[in-house]
Amino acid sequence: MNTTEMIETPQELWNLIRKDEYLKSTAGVALGYLQTNLVPLPQEYAFDFLLFCQRNPKPCPILEVMEPGEFEPKILAKGADIRTDVPFYRIYENGELKSETKNILDYWQDDLVSFLIGCSFTFETAMLNADIPLRHIEQDTTVPMYITNIDTKPAGKFSGPTVVSMRPIHKENLVRAVQVTSRFPGTHGAPIHIGEPGEIGIQDINTPDFGEKSEIKDNEIPVFWACGVTPQAVALKSKPPIMITHSPGYMFVTSTRDESVAVI
Amino acid sequence: MNTTEMIETPQELWNLIRKDEYLKSTAGVALGYLQTNLVPLPQEYAFDFLLFCQRNPKPCPILEVMEPGEFEPKILAKGADIRTDVPFYRIYENGELKSETKNILDYWQDDLVSFLIGCSFTFETAMLNADIPLRHIEQDTTVPMYITNIDTKPAGKFSGPTVVSMRPIHKENLVRAVQVTSRFPGTHGAPIHIGEPGEIGIQDINTPDFGEKSEIKDNEIPVFWACGVTPQAVALKSKPPIMITHSPGYMFVTSTRDESVAVI
Numbered sequence: 258m259n260t261t262e263m264i265e266t267p268q269e270l271w272n273l274i275r276k277d278e279y280l281k282s283t284a285g286v287a288l289g290y291l292q293t294n295l296v297p298l299p300q301e302y303a304f305d306f307l308l309f310c311q312r313n314p315k316p317c318p319i320l321e322v323m324e325p326g327e328f329e330p331k332i333l334a335k336g337a338d339i340r341t342d343v344p345f346y347r348i349y350e351n352g353e354l355k356s357e358t359k360n361i362l363d364y365w366q367d368d369l370v371s372f373l374i375g376c377s378f379t380f381e382t383a384m385l386n387a388d389i390p391l392r393h394i395e396q397d398t399t400v401p402m403y404i405t406n407i408d409t410k411p412a413g414k415f416s417g418p419t420v421v422s423m424r425p426i427h428k429e430n431l432v433r434a435v436q437v438t439s440r441f442p443g444t445h446g447a448p449i450h451i452g453e454p455g456e457i458g459i460q461d462i463n464t465p466d467f468g469e470k471s472e473i474k475d476n477e478i479p480v481f482w483a484c485g486v487t488p489q490a491v492a493l494k495s496k497p498p499i500m501i502t503h504s505p506g507y508m509f510v511t512s513t514r515d516e517s518v519a520v521i
Numbered sequence: 522m523n524t525t526e527m528i529e530t531p532q533e534l535w536n537l538i539r540k541d542e543y544l545k546s547t548a549g550v551a552l553g554y555l556q557t558n559l560v561p562l563p564q565e566y567a568f569d570f571l572l573f574c575q576r577n578p579k580p581c582p583i584l585e586v587m588e589p590g591e592f593e594p595k596i597l598a599k600g601a602d603i604r605t606d607v608p609f610y611r612i613y614e615n616g617e618l619k620s621e622t623k624n625i626l627d628y629w630q631d632d633l634v635s636f637l638i639g640c641s642f643t644f645e646t647a648m649l650n651a652d653i654p655l656r657h658i659e660q661d662t663t664v665p666m667y668i669t670n671i672d673t674k675p676a677g678k679f680s681g682p683t684v685v686s687m688r689p690i691h692k693e694n695l696v697r698a699v700q701v702t703s704r705f706p707g708t709h710g711a712p713i714h715i716g717e718p719g720e721i722g723i724q725d726i727n728t729p730d731f732g733e734k735s736e737i738k739d740n741e742i743p744v745f746w747a748c749g750v751t752p753q754a755v756a757l758k759s760k761p762p763i764m765i766t767h768s769p770g771y772m773f774v775t776s777t778r779d780e781s782v783a784v785i
Binding site for chain 2: 303304307308311312319321322324332410412413436439440442520521
């Protein structure tokens, strides 16, 4: 009943998650629907965070911001409840991880402003559809992520380095990979660096800061995209009294199609 | 000395404006550089306005938001001063036009948050470069603008209808006009309606709500783009104690190239 393959609509998925019958990563589920990072933050942090995201659209592509206290994403996912419809959540207090929970009903506050931020699952689906293989999917590992020397543009309380994800791309697929991901600025968009890890401050490509190593084979070039870990890392650095996020890989699945956020 | 044709750089233009030696529309000046709408608003309105723009990117494409009290646009126009470098400003108090001034030094407040919003001059230059003629430029009139029945997505204090501009496009140029403007989501992007004024609530195409009539000739189709008058109209409706804007047609010229905000 709850195998990933059989879940075709977001509504089915939300229902299963609410009943604690779906407790896996959302990779590959309800394929073609936009998945997002979730960040509810206290209202007093909301303006600075929104401004930070506006200034740094590649790591922080905002897809929806909900009114204070609202838990139904009226634009991207009518009928959903972000307090219950994500398989796992992380609760941070003053910048420290306190617990991981299946819903956030007990942690909800009327002053929380929830941000839905684009996720690379969208452009990875587009690359696979264009016959561009992705090593971390072939090898069933987590994509390697690195803290770079590329500073984000600060805003109010928020500042810090850009985190990137790396995918080895065969040189014959390089142009197509840039084209395909450029169509999706709402989910990190085009790469921010191609080729030289050292130039963006990465000492050892085989030792990622997050995720797992991806082997780079002959005729493959390391290609780097801005990563959704950036806004989360930057927000935690400011130590808000409470901040909630989805657990990594356990995204919020909207009822909006990937293609609806493509630019052309 | 101060003829439009001779002014090639934004820096030259800013200097002339500061000395009250440039008092004309900025259309066609420093060609190829991004021009923007300017909206300084009190900080207490800034979050709702930023959220409104985030939810309505076609009429309200934000290019830069400055920190409270800042008057140098550090991202798009280093060295400029938005208090002096626009030829004419309008001062609104409680939603009503109070005066038009050559600078806003006397009106400046440390709690003003300034928004720079994309302007259709950018995509019009791109259309002219693609040999798509524009009637209002041929006839030296102001582009016709209409209040539609397309509601914006409200945010906090801000709500209201979408205002559109109309350009008659020959049917042979229709596809190219969509393609060219789609490259510039940061300056209103692709059209939001093609062909039937009545369907978006426009009673009489020959009686625009703002600007002047544009004749629609044989084999031409009326094409509608979301218009930067929308955020201004919506903000004034909320009657902030003070709100400043550029005067229509007298834009802020940045030192950033149009092409740098194209998506591909």
